[in-house]
Amino acid sequence: MTHFDRGASRRAFLKGTAAAGVAATLPLSSAFGASFPERNMQVYVPTREGGGADRNQRAFAGVWKKYLNTEFEAAFYPGAAGRVAYEKYMGLAKADCHELIFGNMGPEVLNWVVEPPTFDLNDFMYFARVDADPGIVFVKRDGPLQTIDDIVAEGKKRTLNVGVSRLAHPATLGMLALGRHTGAQFNPIPLSGGKNTRAGVETGEMDFGALPAGGIVNRPKNFKVVLMFTHKNPLPDLSDNAPTVNAKFGTSLPDLVAGARAYGIKKAAIEKYPDRYKILTESLLKVFDDPEYKEAIIRTKAPWELIGYGGPEECATYAKAMTDIGKDYKDLLTGKS
Amino acid sequence: MEFDPGLFIELFTRMFGFWWVILPAILLGLVVGAIPGFSAANTIIILLPLTLSMDPEIGLVFMVAIYASSRMGAGIPAILVNIPGTAGAAATPLDGYPMTKQGRSHQALAISFVSSVAGGLLTTIMALLAMPWLSQVAYYLHSVEMIVVMLFGISLIASIAARDTLKGLIAGFFGLMIGLIGADVVYATPRGTMGLLELYDGVPLIPALVGLFAISEAFVVIERRSILSDEGQRLMEEAGWAETWEGVKIACSKWWHIAWTSIIGLVIGVVPGAGASIASFVAYQQSRTYSKTPELYGTGHVEGLVAPESANNGVTSGTLIPLLVIGIPGGATAAIMLVVLQYHGVTVGPDLFNDKPQLAYAPFTAMAVTYFLMIFTILPLARYMSKVTVVSTTYMAPIIISFTLVGAFVSRDYMFDMYLALAFGVIGYVARKTGYHVAAILIGVILGPLLETYFLRALKMSQGDIMVLFSSRLGNVLWVGLFLSVGLSLYFEKRKKPGNADDG
Numbered sequence: 027m028t029h030f031d032r033g034a035s036r037r038a039f040l041k042g043t044a045a046a047g048v049a050a051t052l053p054l055s056s057a058f059g060a061s062f063p064e065r066n067m068q069v070y071v072p073t074r075e076g077g078g079a080d081r082n083q084r085a086f087a088g089v090w091k092k093y094l095n096t097e098f099e100a101a102f103y104p105g106a107a108g109r110v111a112y113e114k115y116m117g118l119a120k121a122d123c124h125e126l127i128f129g130n131m132g133p134e135v136l137n138w139v140v141e142p143p144t145f146d147l148n149d150f151m152y153f154a155r156v157d158a159d160p161g162i163v164f165v166k167r168d169g170p171l172q173t174i175d176d177i178v179a180e181g182k183k184r185t186l187n188v189g190v191s192r193l194a195h196p197a198t199l200g201m202l203a204l205g206r207h208t209g210a211q212f213n214p215i216p217l218s219g220g221k222n223t224r225a226g227v228e229t230g231e232m233d234f235g236a237l238p239a240g241g242i243v244n245r246p247k248n249f250k251v252v253l254m255f256t257h258k259n260p261l262p263d264l265s266d267n268a269p270t271v272n273a274k275f276g277t278s279l280p281d282l283v284a285g286a287r288a289y290g291i292k293k294a295a296i297e298k299y300p301d302r303y304k305i306l307t308e309s310l311l312k313v314f315d316d317p318e319y320k321e322a323i324i325r326t327k328a329p330w331e332l333i334g335y336g337g338p339e340e341c342a343t344y345a346k347a348m349t350d351i352g353k354d355y356k357d358l359l360t361g362k363s
Numbered sequence: 364m365e366f367d368p369g370l371f372i373e374l375f376t377r378m379f380g381f382w383w384v385i386l387p388a389i390l391l392g393l394v395v396g397a398i399p400g401f402s403a404a405n406t407i408i409i410l411l412p413l414t415l416s417m418d419p420e421i422g423l424v425f426m427v428a429i430y431a432s433s434r435m436g437a438g439i440p441a442i443l444v445n446i447p448g449t450a451g452a453a454a455t456p457l458d459g460y461p462m463t464k465q466g467r468s469h470q471a472l473a474i475s476f477v478s479s480v481a482g483g484l485l486t487t488i489m490a491l492l493a494m495p496w497l498s499q500v501a502y503y504l505h506s507v508e509m510i511v512v513m514l515f516g517i518s519l520i521a522s523i524a525a526r527d528t529l530k531g532l533i534a535g536f537f538g539l540m541i542g543l544i545g546a547d548v549v550y551a552t553p554r555g556t557m558g559l560l561e562l563y564d565g566v567p568l569i570p571a572l573v574g575l576f577a578i579s580e581a582f583v584v585i586e587r588r589s590i591l592s593d594e595g596q597r598l599m600e601e602a603g604w605a606e607t608w609e610g611v612k613i614a615c616s617k618w619w620h621i622a623w624t625s626i627i628g629l630v631i632g633v634v635p636g637a638g639a640s641i642a643s644f645v646a647y648q649q650s651r652t653y654s655k656t657p658e659l660y661g662t663g664h665v666e667g668l669v670a671p672e673s674a675n676n677g678v679t680s681g682t683l684i685p686l687l688v689i690g691i692p693g694g695a696t697a698a699i700m701l702v703v704l705q706y707h708g709v710t711v712g713p714d715l716f717n718d719k720p721q722l723a724y725a726p727f728t729a730m731a732v733t734y735f736l737m738i739f740t741i742l743p744l745a746r747y748m749s750k751v752t753v754v755s756t757t758y759m760a761p762i763i764i765s766f767t768l769v770g771a772f773v774s775r776d777y778m779f780d781m782y783l784a785l786a787f788g789v790i791g792y793v794a795r796k797t798g799y800h801v802a803a804i805l806i807g808v809i810l811g812p813l814l815e816t817y818f819l820r821a822l823k824m825s826q827g828d829i830m831v832l833f834s835s836r837l838g839n840v841l842w843v844g845l846f847l848s849v850g851l852s853l854y855f856e857k858r859k860k861p862g863n864a865d866d867g
Contacts, residue, residue: 074695075405075408075695075698076692076699076701076702101776104564105546105560105563106545106546106551106553106560106563107546107551109546109560109563110560110561110563110564113560114560137551140550141552187824193549193550194551213823213824213826215820215823215824216548216549218548221635221692221698222635225501225635225685225691228691229501229502229635230502231505231506231824245690248689248690325707326706327705327708359550360550360552361549
């Protein structure tokens with residue numbers, strides 16, 4: 027080693043030490059925020075692979091990764107109607123904004139009405155809704171019941187079996203509310219997911235079904251939508267211009283959006299790393315305007331009309347509405363009445 | 364969906380042209396099928412970025428080849444080391460593993476390969492020719508009918524109990540009780556979970572399978588020098604290509620058995636939600652019922668190996684029928700295929716057969732070509748695979764335990780599942796040492812939750828009226844068949860002296 031080398035090395039060492047000292051005096055979160063994300067994003071999904079949430083998350087994350095410059099890894103925990111995923115997330119995920127959960131808010135919030143989770147709900151929040159898929163009533167295209175009037179009339183003569191994804195689900199609540207209002211007898215049968223529910227209606231084991239619209243309107247040869255549980259029908263052309271429940275029956279139900287898929291996060295992560303959270307929210311907004319995202323959604327045959335951003339406030343309002351109506355029907359959802 | 368011979372000839376020719384996709388997919392499928400905890404479904408999920416980037420037809424061929432070959436792959440460790448790779452192969456070791464212990468693993472593998480390929484090929488061709496009619500099966504087999512179908516499989520417990528009534532029934536009942544752990548399917552109320560989140564979704568199948576069969580077997584064989592009997596050791600030393608060829612000849616002589624048990628698989632596979640585990644146990648039970656030598660089942664009986672292997676490969680083509688004809692996937696792997704097809708903008712359902720007949724029929728022609736190519740790929744390997752059985756248990760037992768613990772872990776990524784597998788291993792070991800039948804426990808664990816699902820659904824639909832079980836004409840026919848089947852089985856069993864049963 028020459029003197030020059032030694033001097034250069036010493037200078038480099040001193041410079042490096044000084045830089046490290048300056049960096050150490052900066053707020054920790056800013057230092058990390060500048061390089062966020064530092065690793066792949068982890069997404070907990072409370073449903074099975076191949077379902078609606080998987081499809082939406084895959085399409086969304088496929089574009090979002092471009093703006094975050096990292097990959098997304100999804101882990102699926104479909105146990106106990108999604109409960110396992112939330113418990114795992116709140117128990118295991120690091121509160122550093124790299125780990126998120128992506129679920130369908132309605133059914134999952136209703137789960138907690140039926141049985142509270144082990145974690146404190148105030149420690150968690152949904153921060154970005156990616157779609158608003160209305161709850162609908164649907165029938166088999168060539169089945170005996172063809173309109174909502176047929177269903178209500180038949181339901182007054184005999185109890186009709188309604189295929190639903192889960193009992194604690196906005197579409198199920200819509201059916202129970204409709205039955206309460208019209209006096210028709212509906213017996214919701216939980217069939218563990220949209221796929222099985224569609225099979226139940228298609229094969230005639232169920233009299234009709236109630237699900238989010240997205241998985242039904244893209245199968246017009248098999249099914250016909252006969253009622254929407256929202257104040258407005260966002261898919262008139264794809265749903266045979268199905269009436270909305272409040273307009274048709276004069277009810278005053280809140281919007282029962284059955285598919286409101288959203289990203290959730292630990293509040294501790296936001297408090298600890300506000301700059302990272304800002305990067306997350308700013309980057310995800312860009313996805314909605316990206317033609318690549320629209321292309322990905324259309325390719326999956328999901329209606330683009332149902333895609334739309336909802337911020338933390340909208341998510342909180344929706345979760346509260348679901349909680350309130352869930353409490354109203356808690357006995358029916360738990361089999362106590 | 365009219366039969367067009369010209370189209371089929373063109374399709375088969377085209378599919379043979381995809382040999383460069385099919386052969387690697389076969390090898391991959393055989394490997395992942397043989398690893399406990401892996402399956403075609405999660406392999407296809409892992410490879411989604413690859414399949415999504417492929418042309419839809421090539422992607423479909425690739426997925427179908429993995430699907431078909433993984434089903435066969437799951438039977439290999441089931442036969443050689445008593446580790447069923449999936450629940451669909453859970454009935455395979457009942458007779459496959461005793462054959463291995465007798466030094467007949469070459470034969471057992473060859474029989475398994477020929478039964479799988481012949482059963483798969485036959486049902487694929489049947490699916491191609493009779494797709495419109497077969498798709499109607501799902502319209503008739505509802506919850507009530509499925510309860511009875513399930514009971515055909517569960518009634519195997521009764522057959523086992525015929526040898527030792529009390530122990531057989533206790534083991535079966537114990538398995539059913541374990542199967543009831545988890546949240547109920549209607550109200551999602553947790554039962555018997557002891558507050559453990561990992562049990563909310565029920566007892567996971569892979570840890571139960573590998574624990575009861577493989578780990579308990581490892582505990583047993585560690586007490587010996589080899590998993591082979593002394594005679595088996597001698598036979599293995601002398602075994603060569605002749606034994607493999609002998610296995611092929613034996614399997615070919617059981618062509619009728621392969622045919623009807625694979626059709627059981629095909630029919631059960633068509634019903635959405637039903638699967639290979641139901642089919643293989645039902646086929647095994649039916650095979651045993653109508654056998655002239657039911658007492659030999661469980662001791663390394665050829666027909667006891669042929670039945671589950673043919674049936675679980677019959678399921679493979681069956682699950683694709685509702686996917687393509689009515690747009691509803693018959694199983695988990697079919698559901699993933701649907702994701703890929705949708706990604707490429709392909710709408711499945713009746714119109715696909717008119718709009719894109721090449722794509723609509725491609726899964727079945729690809730499956731037939733896969734089975735055809737598979738037999739030439741796998742059969743020569745039987746001899747070499749069998750060598751694993753001569754490894755000393757000093758090395759083999761720890762390898763089995765480590766391998767299966769990893770398998771228990773990978774299906775859900777829970778450490779808990781590894782402990783659970785060990786716990787089931789201890790249960791299985793105690794059961795073996797005290798003369799309780801491990802298979803009876805396992806039947807309860809696998810089929811119990813499925814039975815409960817259909818049972819609770821039927822009761823909920825009837826609002827608690829138990830007579831719903833006898834409310835369907837087809838269901839009633841099946842009930843009569845069930846009583847006849849169980850009655851005959853018990854009658855023949857009692858008439859014969861108890862065999863030298865080994866639960867494998």
